[in-house]
Amino acid sequence: MLLASRAMVSLAEASVRQVNEAVTLPQYRTLVLLATRGPCRLADLADAMGVNPSTATRMCDRLVRKGLIDRARDQLDRREIELSLSSNGRSLVEAVSVRRHALVQGMLGAIPVDERRGMVRALTLLAQASGDTPAQHWAAGWSTP
Numbered sequence: 001m002l003l004a005s006r007a008m009v010s011l012a013e014a015s016v017r018q019v020n021e022a023v024t025l026p027q028y029r030t031l032v033l034l035a036t037r038g039p040c041r042l043a044d045l046a047d048a049m050g051v052n053p054s055t056a057t058r059m060c061d062r063l064v065r066k067g068l069i070d071r072a073r074d075q076l077d078r079r080e081i082e083l084s085l086s087s088n089g090r091s092l093v094e095a096v097s098v099r100r101h102a103l104v105q106g107m108l109g110a111i112p113v114d115e116r117r118g119m120v121r122a123l124t125l126l127a128q129a130s131g132d133t134p135a136q137h138w139a140a141g142w143s144t145p
Contacts, residue, residue, distance in 0.1 A: 011107065015100035020092055022066065028096060030059050031068060031085060035093045039084035041074065068092060 009025075016028045023031075033048050034040070040048075046056035060083055063069040068089035074080035085093070108116065 007107075011100065011103050015096050015103055019095045019099050023068070023092065027059060027063055027066075027068075028093075030056075030063060031089050031093050034069060034083060034085045035090065039082050041080050041082060045083055063089070 012028075013025055016023055016025055030045070030049065033045060037044075037048065042056055042060065043053055045060070046053045049056055049059075051059075060069060060071070064071055068086055070084050070086045072082050072084070074082045111119065
């Protein structure tokens, strides 16, 4: 498990770095959360990230400066700030997803074909056990075996 985890983190870092060297993996994770959840309040984003609101604020400040997210006052409660991906942020998330897909395909090419089906089943079970929803990942262009 630790070896697989290391391989996947390495793959994630490489896919982000190859698309945009100025974005860190935690920053990219923030962008992905906004891409999958849609616009949200800072407190909700911090909760989804598992960090304090002050940490999320600093992260979002950096991403706003990089032009990857937008801030706007909530229309219903002007005290609240709504965060959303900018068009540049959406383009970056899409480009990283395409790059990651290519890197994963290359990595899977080194695994014998007759071993892949069992590996996909095992990884799907792992994702379900972790509380992740595999269907979200398959919707990003992957197909089930």
